[in-house]
Amino acid sequence: MSEVTPRKNKRALSPNEVATYKPEVLAFTGEWRGAIGLPELKGAWIVFGDSGHGKTSFALKLGKYFAQLGKRTAYDSIEEGLSLSMRDAFLRTGMSDVSGKFLLLDKEPISELKERLKKRRSPEVIIIDSVQYTNLKTKEYKELIDDFPNKLFIFISHEKNGEPKGALAQAIYYDAFVCIRVQGFIANVTKTRYGGAGEITISEQKAREYWAMAKKKEKE
Numbered sequence: 001m002s003e004v005t006p007r008k009n010k011r012a013l014s015p016n017e018v019a020t021y022k023p024e025v026l027a028f029t030g031e032w033r034g035a036i037g038l039p040e041l042k043g044a045w046i047v048f049g050d051s052g053h054g055k056t057s058f059a060l061k062l063g064k065y066f067a068q069l070g071k072r073t074a075y076d077s078i079e080e081g082l083s084l085s086m087r088d089a090f091l092r093t094g095m096s097d098v099s100g101k102f103l104l105l106d107k108e109p110i111s112e113l114k115e116r117l118k119k120r121r122s123p124e125v126i127i128i129d130s131v132q133y134t135n136l137k138t139k140e141y142k143e144l145i146d147d148f149p150n151k152l153f154i155f156i157s158h159e160k161n162g163e164p165k166g167a168l169a170q171a172i173y174y175d176a177f178v179c180i181r182v183q184g185f186i187a188n189v190t191k192t193r194y195g196g197a198g199e200i201t202i203s204e205q206k207a208r209e210y211w212a213m214a215k216k217k218e219k220e
Contacts (some may be wrong), residue, residue: 016022024150026069031053035187037194041071041124041152044170046131046166048157049182052212054202056086058180058187059127059156060093061202066125074103074123075108076115078133081107110134110144117148129156131169138171145175183209 023040047062049055059075066073079085082104095102103123105113116122128134136144145153155172159163159181164173173179179191185207188199201207 014088022085025198026066026071028069031198031200032065033196035189035196035198035200036192037196039152039178039192039194043152043174043177044141044172045152045178045180046157046164046169046176047153047154047180047187048159048169050159051068051093053182054185054187054206055182056080056089056129057093057155057185057200058182058200059129059154060089060095061200063125063127063156064093064095065101067101071124072103072121073098073125075127076105076108076113077129078107078109079130092109092156100107106185110136110140114144114147117151123141123151125154127154127156131155131157131172132166134168136168138168141168141172142175153168184214 017202023042025038025040028036028038047055047059063073077086086104090096090104105116108116110128113126113128117126134141155169155176157166157169157172159165162181164170176191177193178189181188181190183203185202186199187202189196
């Protein structure tokens, strides 16, 4: 049996080292800054919601914004992969505008994704869709984040009773620097450590239709 190499402990930091810490802060502006703030390029975010409410469209819109800021971004579509609906979502979002900075990974397993991320000029922002199809355990998720401390992982999750569905998604939810719930084509930032507070409309037309219908049902 092969010997398991123990993980190294992180070194302790003095107060002066903490005070001089200079993270890479992303220059969010406009609605993104208002909703999220000025985030670091590290750690985990989670985007969650029911099917058919605009999660994929929002994730692509968010990924496109990172790419427009010059960050190499990859969307690992583990659940759906390359498909007609994914193609249509790319076309709606105008992803061809960032073709030099954005990649779609077609159902790439996490083991292969990790090898990709070890290479030079690998993606800096990784969107993983969805949590429920990663086959990761909570410990493995934490190792993934720790192994790539200068990359940002954004996990997409199904929801149950208004919260991310499943033990892993719940662990990410409590660990994440930013939590975003998508409902009725509106992305509501429910938690951010970066000073923002607000929401982003994914599709004005679809949002109007959804909430008008929801209001009508309440009156019935």
